Amino acid sequence: DAKTTQPNSMESNEEEPVHLPCNHSTISGTDYIHWYRQLPSQGPEYVIHGLTSNVNNRMASLAIAEDRKSSTLILHRATLRDAAVYYCILRSFPSTGGSQGNLIFGKGTKLSVKP
Amino acid sequence: KAGVTQTPRYLIKTRGQQVTLSCSPISGHRSVSWYQQTPGQGLQFLFEYFSETQRNKGNFPGRFSGRQFSNSRSEMNVSTLELGDSALYLCASSPRDRSNTEAFFGQGTRLTVV
Numbered sequence: 001d002a003k004t005t006q007p008n009s010m011e012s013n014e015e016e017p018v019h020l021p022c023n024h025s026t027i028s029g030t031d032y033i034h035w036y037r038q039l040p041s042q043g044p045e046y047v048i049h050g051l052t053s054n055v056n057n058r059m060a061s062l063a064i065a066e067d068r069k070s071s072t073l074i075l076h077r078a079t080l081r082d083a084a085v086y087y088c089i090l091r092s093f094p095s096t097g098g099s100q101g102n103l104i105f106g107k108g109t110k111l112s113v114k115p
Numbered sequence: 116k117a118g119v120t121q122t123p124r125y126l127i128k129t130r131g132q133q134v135t136l137s138c139s140p141i142s143g144h145r146s147v148s149w150y151q152q153t154p155g156q157g158l159q160f161l162f163e164y165f166s167e168t169q170r171n172k173g174n175f176p177g178r179f180s181g182r183q184f185s186n187s188r189s190e191m192n193v194s195t196l197e198l199g200d201s202a203l204y205l206c207a208s209s210p211r212d213r214s215n216t217e218a219f220f221g222q223g224t225r226l227t228v229v
Contacts, residue, residue, distance in 0.1 A: 034217070036218075042222060043119075043205050043207075043220030043221050043222055043223050044158070044205070044207075044218075044220045045220065046217035046218060046219065049217065087158075103148070103150075103158075103160065103207075103218060104160065105150075105157055105158035105159075105160075106157070107157055108157075
C-alpha cells in the first residue's frame with residue numbers, strides 16, 4: 001500500500017485557518033486520498049476524500065496538487081473541538097472482483113488549537 | 116440513524132483467556148472492518164468482511180479471528196490472550212466495498228489483559 005507522510009504535530013489559534021499537509025509521492029492513479037480525524041477517547045471520524053479535484057464539504061476542504069503527490073486539508077476556522085489527530089490515508093480503488101476495504105493509518109498529525 | 120455500536124465498551128481479561136467483541140454496523144451497511152489501536156503501533160488493520168465473507172486480513176496471528184452474520188453484525192475473537200493484546204479495538208462500517216466510500220467508526224472496545 002502507498003504511504004503518506006505528515007508532520008507529527010501542528011498548532012493553530014482558534015478561529016484561524018489551518019492547513020494540514022500530506023505527502024504521498026508514490027500515489028497511484030486509482031488511489032483515493034482520504035482524511036480522518038480522531039478526537040481524544042473516540043473512534044476515527046471521516047472528514048473528506050478526493051481523487052483529483054479539490055473537494056469541499058461542511059467540515060473542511062481538500063486541496064490536491066496537480067501531480068497528486070501531495071494534498072492539504074484545510075480547516076477554514078479552527079475551533080477547540082478541532083483539536084485531534086488527523087490522518088491522511090490512500091485508499092486503492094478495487095480491482096475487478098476484489099475489495100480494498102482496509103484503511104492504512106500512519107501516525108497522523110496531532111493538531112492543537114489555542115484559544 | 117444509529118451509528119456503529121460496539122459492545123462491550125470496556126473489558127478486563129486474564130492472560131490465556133479468550134474474548135469475543137461485537138460490532139453492529141449502521142443499518143444497510145454491508146462492509147465491516149476491524150482495527151487495533153495501541154500507543155506503540157497506532158491503528159492497525161485486522162480484517163474486513165463483506166456479505167459474510169472475509170475479504171482482507173491484516174498481519175495478525177491466527178489467535179485473532181472474526182466473522183460476519185447475515186444481518187451484517189460482526190464479531191471478533193481473540194484466543195489465548197496475551198498482555199500485548201491490551202488495546203482499543205475499533206470497528207468500522209461502510210455502505211459499499213468501494214475505496215471512494217467513507218468508513219464510520221464505533222467508539223471501540225477497550226480491552227485490558229492482566
